[in-house]
Amino acid sequence: MAPKLENNEAYKVYQKLANRPLGIPPFGTDKTGAFIVSSGELFCRLDMLSEQEKYDAELQGDPTVRLCLHDTRFSHTGNLRAHLTKGHKVKLSEVHKGASTMQEVIDAGKFFEATIATHRRHTLAKLNNVEVEDYGEDEALKTPQKEKPHAPVAIRRPAVPKKGDGSINKARMKAVANITHKCQGCKDSKEKLCPPTKHSDHCLVWDCFTNDEEETPIVLSDTESELSQTFSDK
Numbered sequence: 726m727a728p729k730l731e732n733n734e735a736y737k738v739y740q741k742l743a744n745r746p747l748g749i750p751p752f753g754t755d756k757t758g759a760f761i762v763s764s765g766e767l768f769c770r771l772d773m774l775s776e777q778e779k780y781d782a783e784l785q786g787d788p789t790v791r792l793c794l795h796d797t798r799f800s801h802t803g804n805l806r807a808h809l810t811k812g813h814k815v816k817l818s819e820v821h822k823g824a825s826t827m828q829e830v831i832d833a834g835k836f837f838e839a840t841i842a843t844h845r846r847h848t849l850a851k852l853n854n855v856e857v858e859d860y861g862e863d864e865a866l867k868t869p870q871k872e873k874p875h876a877p878v879a880i881r882r883p884a885v886p887k888k889g890d891g892s893i894n895k896a897r898m899k900a901v902a903n904i905t906h907k908c909q910g911c912k913d914s915k916e917k918l919c920p921p922t923k924h925s926d927h928c929l930v931w932d933c934f935t936n937d938e939e940e941t942p943i944v945l946s947d948t949e950s951e952l953s954q955t956f957s958d959k
Contacts, residue, residue, distance in 0.1 A: 745796040747847035
């Protein structure tokens with residue numbers, strides 16, 4: 726059996742409210758700018774502030790939303806729509822004729838469940854004279870936003886530092902690798918020095934400067950190394 730909005734417990738509570746639910750957001754709009762009225766809505770929630778008034782209110786620290794002064798319940802959605810088109814003279818998003826689809830009923834049910842949950846939080850806060858945030862945020866009324874996928878970041882190992890005389894700067898290599906003593910790789914391979922003067926697959930210090938796709942590490946001077954690091958950070 727297809728679900729009916731009238732059977733939704735949250736909607737039953739909504740229908741009995743004499744005044745507009747607390748914490749309810751203003752009407753949203755479709756891609757044409759027309760206001761969207763959900764199936765079964767009975768309260769006007771049109772934002773009366775212009776963009777200039779919103780801007781001024783934000784500068785002064787005042788609320789940036791002011792809903793329609795008519796906060797009492799309409800007898801049915803048709804009267805609400807007439808109030809919006811004739812009273813406020815705004816354009817509404819078109820609705821198809823006939824009964825609501827199953828998906829429309831499900832979406833409307835979720836909206837009213839979120840609306841009543843938010844109304845109860847605001848009511849409790851008002852009764853106890855505390856901030857509504859103490860009862861949680863109104864997450865249920867927020868439209869979920871999908872996170873944009875992030876492109877994978879290629880991790881580049883730093884170029885091997887070099888002294889002014891052309892030799893490898895081993896002290897700087899160990900500092901970058903954060904290895905103060907002989908690494909375990911050099912111990913296992915019985916290397917005399919860590920890092921060895923020449924590239925070693927066993928040395929953990931050299932491994933910090935070696936690109937796995939390269940046969941030999943790239944060696945840059947101190948100045949070139951700093952420039953390379955500067956550009957890689959951008």
